Amino acid sequence: MRKIFILAAALASLSACTDADIASQNLSTAADNFQIVRRIVFYNGITGEYMLSMEGLCSLGNNDKARELTVTCKTGPNAYKKHFLGLSDNVTYFAEQMEAADVSAYHYRVIFKPQAILPDIDFKGDASELTKSHTP
Template identity: 50%
Template sequence: MKHPKKSAMIATALTAILLMAGCSSDAKTASDNLSKAADQFEVQRKIVGINTRTGDYLFYVEGRCSIERAGDLIVTCKQGPNEYRKHYIGQATDVAWVSTQMEAIDVSVYHTRVVIKPEGLIPAIDLQGGKQ
């Protein structure tokens, strides 16, 4: 070995990085796990849009829904075993929305949840035949 000090410093730095990456607060772990559960349609939510000038309700969505913010609010809800509905809600300066979790669910604060779906690993291929 030509540089034992350099190798030891690199090993120490990698160990520190790995230890820091594993450190997370219980609240952060629970929050991440709740978000993953909601994306798997395991969380009952109520989402309400309110006009902040008038106080009027603009929309209301309730169900096992996943929320995405991509400029607009995108709400995807599971309606049945194989039935889903997607709602797009445009944002404006005088609109506020609130999402409330309707019931408690059990998530671990000790383990981060990882969801792997085999159908997501294998792409769906549509073959079309025809004359060229």
């Protein structure tokens, strides 16, 4: 019975979404997977000058603290750069999507990455410690 209730609640919440809501979420998902080219510009509202501009396959931080922004950009097949930026009363930013993207307005996009379930493990220490006998 509980499963039916959860399924009904999920379907009810999805039915309230508009086509624009679904397309917007799908665009955000694509950008977070480095499939959308963006230009992010930092702007000084007092002087009217652009302070910084980044362009490329960039994802904006989703869980940033207030007055902070992280931008992660894909710079090669397995190369990424992460930028940490502070915002103030007179400094703001805007992100512009540079090209149109083909996303659905009817179906949510879900990306499943099974390799994310098993983490990469980095060993830190001296390998010679593994061969030493530890007798009490």
